[in-house]
Amino acid sequence: MNWKKNGAAALAAVMALTGTAAMTGSGILAEASDGGTAGQEWEYKEDTITMLIDTDTSMAGIQAVCDLAEEKLGITVEIETRVGGPDGRNIVKTRLASGDMADLCGFNSGCLLKELNPSEYFIDLSEEEWAKKLDDTFKDAVTVDGAVYGIPLTATSAGLVLYNKDIYREYNLEVPKTWEDFMANCRTLKDAGETALIGSFGTMWTAQVPYLGDNYNVLSQEPDFAQDFENGSAKYATTPAALRSFEKLAETNEYYNEDYLATTYDDGCDMLVNGEGAHWIILSQALSNIYEIYGDEVNKIGAFAVPGDDANDNGLTVWMPGAWYGNKNSEHIDTIKRFMEFYISEEAIHAYSEAILPEGPYAIKGMELPDNVYGAVKDMQKYYEEGKVGTAMEFQCAVKGANCGAICQECVSGQTDGKTAAQKYDDDCRKQAMQLGIDWE
Amino acid sequence: MNKKKIYSAWFLVPTLVIFTGLFILPMVTSLFFSLTVWDLKNFTFVGLENFKMFFSEGSLNIGIRNTLLYAVIGCSLKVTAGFLIAVFLTSNIRTKNILRSVIFFPNLVSTIAVGITFKALMHPTKGLINSALGAVGLRGADWLGNARTALFSVLSVEAWKGVGVATVIFIAGMQAIDKTYYEAASIDGADGWQKLKNITLPLCRPAMNSVILLAFIGGMRSFDLIWSMTGGGPGFATDVLASVIYKQYAEGFYGLSTAGNVIMFILIAFIAFPLQKFLMKGEVD
Numbered sequence: 001m002n003w004k005k006n007g008a009a010a011l012a013a014v015m016a017l018t019g020t021a022a023m024t025g026s027g028i029l030a031e032a033s034d035g036g037t038a039g040q041e042w043e044y045k046e047d048t049i050t051m052l053i054d055t056d057t058s059m060a061g062i063q064a065v066c067d068l069a070e071e072k073l074g075i076t077v078e079i080e081t082r083v084g085g086p087d088g089r090n091i092v093k094t095r096l097a098s099g100d101m102a103d104l105c106g107f108n109s110g111c112l113l114k115e116l117n118p119s120e121y122f123i124d125l126s127e128e129e130w131a132k133k134l135d136d137t138f139k140d141a142v143t144v145d146g147a148v149y150g151i152p153l154t155a156t157s158a159g160l161v162l163y164n165k166d167i168y169r170e171y172n173l174e175v176p177k178t179w180e181d182f183m184a185n186c187r188t189l190k191d192a193g194e195t196a197l198i199g200s201f202g203t204m205w206t207a208q209v210p211y212l213g214d215n216y217n218v219l220s221q222e223p224d225f226a227q228d229f230e231n232g233s234a235k236y237a238t239t240p241a242a243l244r245s246f247e248k249l250a251e252t253n254e255y256y257n258e259d260y261l262a263t264t265y266d267d268g269c270d271m272l273v274n275g276e277g278a279h280w281i282i283l284s285q286a287l288s289n290i291y292e293i294y295g296d297e298v299n300k301i302g303a304f305a306v307p308g309d310d311a312n313d314n315g316l317t318v319w320m321p322g323a324w325y326g327n328k329n330s331e332h333i334d335t336i337k338r339f340m341e342f343y344i345s346e347e348a349i350h351a352y353s354e355a356i357l358p359e360g361p362y363a364i365k366g367m368e369l370p371d372n373v374y375g376a377v378k379d380m381q382k383y384y385e386e387g388k389v390g391t392a393m394e395f396q397c398a399v400k401g402a403n404c405g406a407i408c409q410e411c412v413s414g415q416t417d418g419k420t421a422a423q424k425y426d427d428d429c430r431k432q433a434m435q436l437g438i439d440w441e
Numbered sequence: 442m443n444k445k446k447i448y449s450a451w452f453l454v455p456t457l458v459i460f461t462g463l464f465i466l467p468m469v470t471s472l473f474f475s476l477t478v479w480d481l482k483n484f485t486f487v488g489l490e491n492f493k494m495f496f497s498e499g500s501l502n503i504g505i506r507n508t509l510l511y512a513v514i515g516c517s518l519k520v521t522a523g524f525l526i527a528v529f530l531t532s533n534i535r536t537k538n539i540l541r542s543v544i545f546f547p548n549l550v551s552t553i554a555v556g557i558t559f560k561a562l563m564h565p566t567k568g569l570i571n572s573a574l575g576a577v578g579l580r581g582a583d584w585l586g587n588a589r590t591a592l593f594s595v596l597s598v599e600a601w602k603g604v605g606v607a608t609v610i611f612i613a614g615m616q617a618i619d620k621t622y623y624e625a626a627s628i629d630g631a632d633g634w635q636k637l638k639n640i641t642l643p644l645c646r647p648a649m650n651s652v653i654l655l656a657f658i659g660g661m662r663s664f665d666l667i668w669s670m671t672g673g674g675p676g677f678a679t680d681v682l683a684s685v686i687y688k689q690y691a692e693g694f695y696g697l698s699t700a701g702n703v704i705m706f707i708l709i710a711f712i713a714f715p716l717q718k719f720l721m722k723g724e725v726d
Contacts (some may be wrong), residue, residue, distance in 0.1 A: 070668055085686065087691065088691065088693050089691060089692070090691035091689070093691070093693060097481055112484075115692075117480065117482070120482075123525070201674075201675070204672060204674060258566060258583075259526075259564065259566040259583070259586070260563040260586075261583065261586030261674070261675050262564045262565055262566075262583075262585065262586055263477070263561075279492050303653060347691050348523070352709075377573060383684075402688070402689075402692035402694070403500055403677075403688065403692075405499070406673065406676055406677055407500070408677070409674055409675055409676050410674075410675065410676020410677060410678075411676075413588065413675045413676060415588050415675070415678065416676070424465075424499060424500060427498050427499075428500065431494065431689075431692075433696060434478050434487070434490075434693075435478055435480070435693065435694055437485070
């Protein structure tokens with residue numbers, strides 16, 4: 001657990017540096033302090049590789065890097081897309097098992113990677129010099145049995161509450177410090193006829209974000225919960241601090257838009273920026289999706305961490321980005337490695353951030369955020385500066401319930417209460433524990 | 442000379458090989474793997490744990506309940522509607538050929554496309570159905586979002602799509618009925634209702650039996666329409682056996698999903714065969 005805290009501290013340090021850079025008003029992207037690789041000479045050798053990526057990831061930045069790779073390295077990248085969520089995971093697993101995987105596979109880091117049996121399919125990068133640049137917390141999220149498999153696909157992100165600042169101004173609301181304040185704000189908005197909370201549960205995975213994004217609050221009260229849960233000695237239903245996550249989820253039920261079970265993730269982006277809803281509990285990657293369509297209007301949006309019950313100890317739950325994994329059975333392993341090295345070079349990250357701004361700190365050591373980041377990311381920065389960040393459960397615990405989205409969707413739509421949802425989640429996790437060979441009896 | 446000896450038993454070999462390789466072997470292996478925790482490479486034997494889990498866990502056993510509901514209701518909707526439409530379309534109406542095509546048309550469209558279309562039509566605020574209801578001053582429901590109505594919304598689409606096949610089978614059955622029965626009945630002074638009840642209904646029993654069996658087994662196996670309309674949601678409200686099995690498979694619980702398949706096989710076998718026997722008994726020549 002210690003290294004995890006250190007990892008968060010490293011990110012915090014990065015963010016603190018960024019703050020300084022912003023104050024001095026330096027260029028769009030400050031040079032890395034430990035000798036950047038900008039202007040590095042790249043070997044030019046023509047080759048073509050394929051990549052498989054989900055459609056929820058914003059493509060503009062990836063496309064920019066691919067274009068640059070073609071120009072500088074001679075690598076042509078053919079992009080193939082798949083759906084996200086459980087269906088997408090199924091596609092990845094099936095294609096891996098049938099030997100039909102693209103050269104580069106974009107997939108989650110953390111416990112979901114472990115399910116893929118990576119040693120069988122992916123290139124081990126631990127011997128590569130450039131893999132040392134990976135942030136430690138991220139590196140751990142792509143390490144299985146000592147082998148490092150991935151490079152960060154995007155910047156880190158967070159599960160948090162995005163809110164429309166115009167609406168807050170109109171109703172004279174303050175950013176809530178506790179869950180109670182948050183619900184009070186929602187009540188005020190609801191009474192005024194506004195949609196207090198955007199529900200985008202037509203896209204099922206979004207239903208789990210309020211629960212997952214509450215992890216900092218859970219672990220700040222029960223620091224050992226992640227470990228105890230993994231080894232089976234603690235349960236959500238019987239640990240009050242953890243149960244609270246599901247109770248909070250159930251409490252939100254009355255504040256959603258009328259069509260919250262049919263609204264999709266994409267609809268949610270539109271609703272938030274257009275003021276059709278005041279809050280949206282979602283991953284900060286939504287900022288990029290909004291930026292792609294609405295440009296600078298994204299700065300109408302502010303952010304705060306999922307509030308807890310204690311005003312003095314509230315923090316942000318951070319997600320390590322998904323990663324590119326190289327196909328071990330490809331005929332283009334050299335090209336894949338060249339592309340990976342390039343992808344995490346400063347040059348490529350510059351190109352990436354010119355197309356699309358990061359939704360949180362980079363998972364690359366020494367890389368700093370540009371100072372024209374989204375307003376909401378600046379709001380997030382405060383938590384990093386105070387050291388009040390922790391990673392999501394899936395980076396601290398090997399067990400994640402497969403039906404998490406459906407259980408949360410059931411709870412948030414009022415079919416079950418918090419307690420039942422927590423019990424169901426515990427049961428659901430038991431299946432995963434069994435699959436992983438962890439004895440939970 | 443014994444005729445049976447003309448052909449050597451070796452002629453059976455190709456069939457047996459195919460049948461064993463493609464049916465018997467997978468069945469036996471799936472029975473075995475349903476008793477394990479399996480990741481396609483390694484497995485651990487766990488006995489009946491998977492089956493226990495399937496019956497005890499709410500998010501899994503709701504699939505069994507919903508499957509039965511879906512099969513029974515879907516089947517009765519199709520049989521009733523199909524029969525009535527077939528009666529109408531075998532009567533003396535001028536446009537019956539066009540109408541027969543129209544009623545069969547939904548069946549030609551891909552189920553996934555139907556699902557996606559109806560999902561859009563049933564959208565609570567932007568869908569055509571609720572907009573139309575709103576225009577005449579009615580307040581539409583959240584068809585797919587309300588856990589209590591969602592399964593029935595899907596069922597109505599299932600019936601809309603499946604009624605064409607039922608109708609065609611009924612029409613074929615009705616046309617095969619000898620016209621002299623009706624003539625004789627008319628001479629005896631029977632009215633339309635009596636002819637329907639005493640001639641059409643009993644004499645198209647074979648057709649009805651086919652429809653019932655097809656619709657029932659189809660309902661038990663249903664997956665694509667439900668998956669494209671609700672994904673099993675909201676929560677688990679519209680999960681059927683096939684979607685539950687698919688989800689377990691997609692998450693890599695291969696042992697558990699195989700156990701689900703075994704349960705589905707047993708369920709279909711134990712309901713479909715007796716049902717068929719029962720139906721055949723009642724057939725009139």
